[in-house]
Amino acid sequence: MSSSQPNVxxxxxxxxxxxxxSVGFSAVKLMEGAGCNVSVPDAQTCxxxxxxxxxxxxxSAQIARQVIQTFERYDYVxxxxxxxxxxIKEHYPRLFEGVPNWHEKSxxxxxxxxxxTSFLVDVLGVTDVSGxxxxxxxxxxxxxxxxxxxxKEQPRKLLAGVKGLKTEEYDGTETCCGFGxxxxxxYSEISDKMTTGRIDQLTSSGVEMLLxxxxxxxxxxxGKLKREGSLIQVRHVAEILAGMTDDPAVGEGKN
Amino acid sequence: xxxxxxxxxxxxxxxxxxLQSRAHREISVETRLSNPSKYVVxxxxxxxxxxxxxxxxxxxxxxxxxxSRVSSVDELPETIIEYLNRYNLPSRIKTDTNPLLNGVxxxxxxxxxxxxxxxxxxxxxxxxxxxxxxxxxxxxxxxSGPNNxxxxxxxxxxxxxxxxxxxxxxxxxxxWAHLRAEMGNIEITFPRTVNxxxxxxxxxxxxxxxxxxxxxxxxxxxxxxxxxxxxxG
Amino acid sequence: MQVTSSSxxxxxxxALSNPTLQNSLKRLHTGFVSSRAxxxxxxxxxELLRDQARDIKDHVLAHLDVYLEKFELQCQAHGxxxxxxxxxxHAKDVVLEICRKANAKTVTKGKSMIGEEIAINDHxxxxxxxxxxxxxxxxxxxxxxEPPSHIIAPATHVSKEQVADAFRLxxxxxxxxxxxxxPDNILAEARAMLRNRYLEADVGIxxxxxxxxxxxxxxxxTNxxxxxxxxxxxKVHIVLASIEKVVPTLLDATALLRVLARSATGQEMSSYxxxxxxxxxxxDVDGPSEYHVILLDNGRSNLLNSEFKEMLRCIRCGACLNHxxxxxxxGGHAYGxxxxxxxxxxxxPGLIGLQNxxxxxxxxxxxxxxxxxxPVRIPLPHLLRSWRFLIxxxxxxxxxxxxxxxxxxxxAKRPKLYKHVVGWLIRxxxxxxxxxxxxxxxxxxxxxxxxxxxxxxxxxTFMQQWRENEDV
Numbered sequence: 001m002s003s004s005q006p007n008v009x010x011x012x013x014x015x016x017x018x019x020x021x022s023v024g025f026s027a028v029k030l031m032e033g034a035g036c037n038v039s040v041p042d043a044q045t046c047x048x049x050x051x052x053x054x055x056x057x058x059x060s061a062q063i064a065r066q067v068i069q070t071f072e073r074y075d076y077v078x079x080x081x082x083x084x085x086x087x088i089k090e091h092y093p094r095l096f097e098g099v100p101n102w103h104e105k106s107x108x109x110x111x112x113x114x115x116x117t118s119f120l121v122d123v124l125g126v127t128d129v130s131g132x133x134x135x136x137x138x139x140x141x142x143x144x145x146x147x148x149x150x151x152k153e154q155p156r157k158l159l160a161g162v163k164g165l166k167t168e169e170y171d172g173t174e175t176c177c178g179f180g181x182x183x184x185x186x187y188s189e190i191s192d193k194m195t196t197g198r199i200d201q202l203t204s205s206g207v208e209m210l211l212x213x214x215x216x217x218x219x220x221x222x223g224k225l226k227r228e229g230s231l232i233q234v235r236h237v238a239e240i241l242a243g244m245t246d247d248p249a250v251g252e253g254k255n
Numbered sequence: 256x257x258x259x260x261x262x263x264x265x266x267x268x269x270x271x272x273x274l275q276s277r278a279h280r281e282i283s284v285e286t287r288l289s290n291p292s293k294y295v296v297x298x299x300x301x302x303x304x305x306x307x308x309x310x311x312x313x314x315x316x317x318x319x320x321x322x323s324r325v326s327s328v329d330e331l332p333e334t335i336i337e338y339l340n341r342y343n344l345p346s347r348i349k350t351d352t353n354p355l356l357n358g359v360x361x362x363x364x365x366x367x368x369x370x371x372x373x374x375x376x377x378x379x380x381x382x383x384x385x386x387x388x389x390x391x392x393x394x395x396x397x398x399s400g401p402n403n404x405x406x407x408x409x410x411x412x413x414x415x416x417x418x419x420x421x422x423x424x425x426x427x428x429x430x431w432a433h434l435r436a437e438m439g440n441i442e443i444t445f446p447r448t449v450n451x452x453x454x455x456x457x458x459x460x461x462x463x464x465x466x467x468x469x470x471x472x473x474x475x476x477x478x479x480x481x482x483x484x485x486x487x488g
Numbered sequence: 489m490q491v492t493s494s495s496x497x498x499x500x501x502x503a504l505s506n507p508t509l510q511n512s513l514k515r516l517h518t519g520f521v522s523s524r525a526x527x528x529x530x531x532x533x534x535e536l537l538r539d540q541a542r543d544i545k546d547h548v549l550a551h552l553d554v555y556l557e558k559f560e561l562q563c564q565a566h567g568x569x570x571x572x573x574x575x576x577x578h579a580k581d582v583v584l585e586i587c588r589k590a591n592a593k594t595v596t597k598g599k600s601m602i603g604e605e606i607a608i609n610d611h612x613x614x615x616x617x618x619x620x621x622x623x624x625x626x627x628x629x630x631x632x633x634e635p636p637s638h639i640i641a642p643a644t645h646v647s648k649e650q651v652a653d654a655f656r657l658x659x660x661x662x663x664x665x666x667x668x669x670x671p672d673n674i675l676a677e678a679r680a681m682l683r684n685r686y687l688e689a690d691v692g693i694x695x696x697x698x699x700x701x702x703x704x705x706x707x708x709x710t711n712x713x714x715x716x717x718x719x720x721x722x723k724v725h726i727v728l729a730s731i732e733k734v735v736p737t738l739l740d741a742t743a744l745l746r747v748l749a750r751s752a753t754g755q756e757m758s759s760y761x762x763x764x765x766x767x768x769x770x771x772d773v774d775g776p777s778e779y780h781v782i783l784l785d786n787g788r789s790n791l792l793n794s795e796f797k798e799m800l801r802c803i804r805c806g807a808c809l810n811h812x813x814x815x816x817x818x819g820g821h822a823y824g825x826x827x828x829x830x831x832x833x834x835x836x837p838g839l840i841g842l843q844n845x846x847x848x849x850x851x852x853x854x855x856x857x858x859x860x861x862x863p864v865r866i867p868l869p870h871l872l873r874s875w876r877f878l879i880x881x882x883x884x885x886x887x888x889x890x891x892x893x894x895x896x897x898x899x900a901k902r903p904k905l906y907k908h909v910v911g912w913l914i915r916x917x918x919x920x921x922x923x924x925x926x927x928x929x930x931x932x933x934x935x936x937x938x939x940x941x942x943x944x945x946x947x948x949t950f951m952q953q954w955r956e957n958e959d960v
Contacts, residue, residue: 019944019945045907053873147856153803185935186935187850188884189504190817193818223941223942224934224941226943246512250874256811266789266790269550274550277553280550280553286549288736292739293739318755360516376687385890404773409713442562447766448763448765448775456759460623463515463516469714470712471760
């Protein structure tokens, strides 16, 4: 399927596109650095997860069809998000179960979609990255990435290659941060309790920086850290791996 | 009541018939029941007899039971008296009438009062003979019967189980096989009660603190009887 | 049991502001979670056993009618009676009838979720029969007139001081000056008070963890031995079981028992696992002279024929509750009915309807931890989603959110319009943060900014910048 230069399409995800483009550029840099030919199809907006998790299959299927068509002709489709990649891989086929033609297409896309760190490690065999950053950090395992896609070792393997970075585990790494898409708005008090639990664990871990692979979780955790006056900085793992840390950390300003 | 039975079964059938005919289902079930499926059995329990005894002792002690060994039924009265003294318990026991204990010369120990039959409220110490033991988890298997009152396992505060080592197996599955072999057709001869007992009674209902002796026995002691084993080759 | 699931949000607020509950939840979580992990690590065959457990349940569900009939046959062959009950009212009447025939004045009870489901205690009391819960946790909540908050540890939300208070109030004949400070004292009192009730009871009611078709057997799993005293001492033993509890053979039951305790409390095996088959035999020295099994449907045959069929695999271990971060934040009462946590959120809408329970499937981040620990691998997150599909289709979802998503979907399906409209919104949001990088308050996102800052967008969207770079 792939030649020496795999044809990769970036599925940038709505959160990265709208809130933190630097993650998208980091992802591109990492993949091009690993020898990929990276394209960014224009007609992409959202994977359909928000409407899907809210029970609206009809709209989700319509969005999904658009995604499937947009990304039809690439060897690989890579997203800097476990939940978006998980949506496409696990749930698109479910959305089109029993629907002729679209079910096959969804399975086809499902076979080509990857979360970023998994793509780098499992498909491209990347062992070294260019980034260098001196900090004591920890990686939070976002739920979909961890449980739907098995993302666990891959980001850690890559982080081990970042010069100066010391990555340790913290107690709450596999426990939900409380984001859950609209959950944090609909059931905000429960969400806050969960997020507070993670913040307490992060604070006692003594880390200086929190990394993760899903911007939703990172925005949630960063927002709470900032509200609590914490000095812990939050970045997407791609930024550290790509050495693109000129932009302020999540929720921080230029001041 | 018949109405309900038919209604419930019909509802179930309505859901299952489209997937597989009733006739097919019956064949499946009959096949399965006449040839029960075997499942994975923990490797830890697949040991020789000597090691099984050690495993049983280890697992039983983990669940706060105590164990000791005797090499013949003649040693039982002394062992039991010693146990009762250790915990300052009255010298009265209620025991089942398992034939294994027929030869025990209780009379040689007149300080020990021995009674037989089911447990009464004021029986503090009971003696029962196990049907079998399961080393995997330090579990004693007891079955109800004319010689084995079930109340002896639960009413008294202190329960002593005699376990012949020849009846100690690694897994529960082996005990079921022996039950089948001894009872004949268990579809109609299964005992009223089969108890798997793993340690004394306990609860964690008060702030998750584990405490022993809430309703059943506070103390469980298993005496392993190293009997002549003709079965192991 | 009275349903309060529709006041889920209020229940949640109460739960979050209850310090006794919050302490209990912390204890519960650390206890059961680490125990289960230890037990699973100790048994190399555990993962394979989970697959086998799942397969056993799936096989039974696919042949449920045949297995139930076989169970009935074998139960009767051993001298037992089987009563098929469509719903809770039917079951209540049957149980009452059996108790009346036995001239029962008092009835001891082992822990039974089916008992809660049909609210049998209230029914017996209303008809002049006194039910006495014997599981210590159930006894405690019976004294406090509360429902259980966990399916394994029903009084987990109660502090030891609260237990002592309940005992002082109820055991009013005892010396008021007695010491009830330590769990040991409380335990001794419970043991003494309940012992007489066991001996006096005319009828004993237990639940059933499993029913075995090949022998007509019911199985209970306890640590206290209360179920055994309940079912051995009285003249009559009634088993409350729902229809999906049946398994084919003793070997199947054994495989399931291996994963049950380990998943529930992390024990290798519970203290007492008891197999009961029919009344006492003629030559038995003790035991009940009557044995009745109530086979309750109460909505399960509906679920069998639906996309929620896999929920019927559940063996009621409680692992999903113990590991769920939502349950861990709000406890069991907030869910408003018998079954809390992830399994309750899937099962309750199926048994008592979506109208009352619509919050339950929605109050989840779908983190998937429940499925990760479920011994029979129930795909709980997907079943929660399936309820969400129905909530949406039946128009039960929150109007405001519906509108929001309709607009979002409308835009998402139209990339050009999306980039235009959303692009502008993002630009404004980015500028509005005034280089601080976050918002302390956002009118549209009050629920967020009440407790968290909201990170601002960096500026132009990725797609805008990418296009601009390409144009260059």
